[in-house]
Amino acid sequence: MIDLHELFREESEVLTRSQDVAAQTTLSAEDYRDALLMLNRHYQRLMRETWRMISRSDRAERELNRVNEQLQQLAQELEYKASHDPLTAVWNRGAIIQRISNTLIHGPAALIILDIDHFKKINDEYGHPMGDRVICGLVSRIQAHCPDAASIGRIGGEEFTVLLPHYRLSDAVIVAGAIHASLNASPLAVLPGQLVTASLGVSYGKPGSDFETLYNNADAALYDAKHHGRNRVFFR
Structure with a gap:
């Protein structure tokens, strides 16, 4: 003192x-x-x-x-x-799961899971740096065809989710269809010599439902899309 x-x-x-x-x-x-x-x-x-x-x-x-x-x-x-993927700058796995869970507490939501078709082949033929550029180019293509309310997350590797709060299943299928059509309409700028396609699964969750149910349903739809030849949209 x-x-x-x-x-x-x-x-x-x-x-x-x-x-x-x-x-x-x-x-x-x-x-x-x-x-x-x-x-x-x-x-x-x-x-x-x-x-x-x-x-x-x-x-x-x-x-x-x-x-x-x-x-x-x-x-x-x-x-x-702590909340964003360092490569693509979209939400990382933990953050997007938390956003999906929080969204379902307050209302309904639809979920799109997207997986790049034959991504291992791209890495094998062109190398992992090109694989990273393809992932970034694909994320840009997804963002161009998603509404402002959407939250895009990278679950891991070449798998991404698109959270659509308060969307009905039919409306989410339209968004998934727009992404799918865009990928088939023109190659990504980083790999102009070939199309990079993806398989997409879509699901819908009622208010109060949980992440696991919503994700598992979309994942099952994604499996159906792959099982039927890839490069298509399925929903559950």
Whole structure:
């Protein structure tokens, strides 16, 4: 704890002496002048010290604000990295599962699961860097044909989900059909020499249903699509 008396000890002594001088009526003008000058010098010194303290406080406040801004930015970056896929920038597995579960608490939702057809062959023929570019190109194609309310997630590898809150099954099938048609209409820009197609499964969840049921139904529909030759849309 700061001892204020000790902190301002010298100023207190000067002030006491000045008060003693002021209380006397028999001193010479020179004595009064000396006391006033001493009081003035200490007052100026106190002003300079106060100004330096204020300046240091301002610098410290500015530095603290800068550090707080950096911490907030770092927290946002960490939160983003914890919830997004580093390659495609869509929601990662944990984050999209949580979003699906939260959505079903408040209302119905439809889910699309998309799996790239023969993706291993692309990696084998062109290498994994090209495989990564194909994945990113395909995500861009999905985003171009999804409504603003959709949440796209990467479940793993070449498998993606599209969450459609408050969508009926028939409307979700239309979205899946648009994605499917787009992939068959033209090659991805990163691999112009061939089409990159996908198999899609669609399901619907009522309010209060759970992620596992919604996902398993879409996954079963995806299996049907693959079983019937891939590059098609099935729903359950």
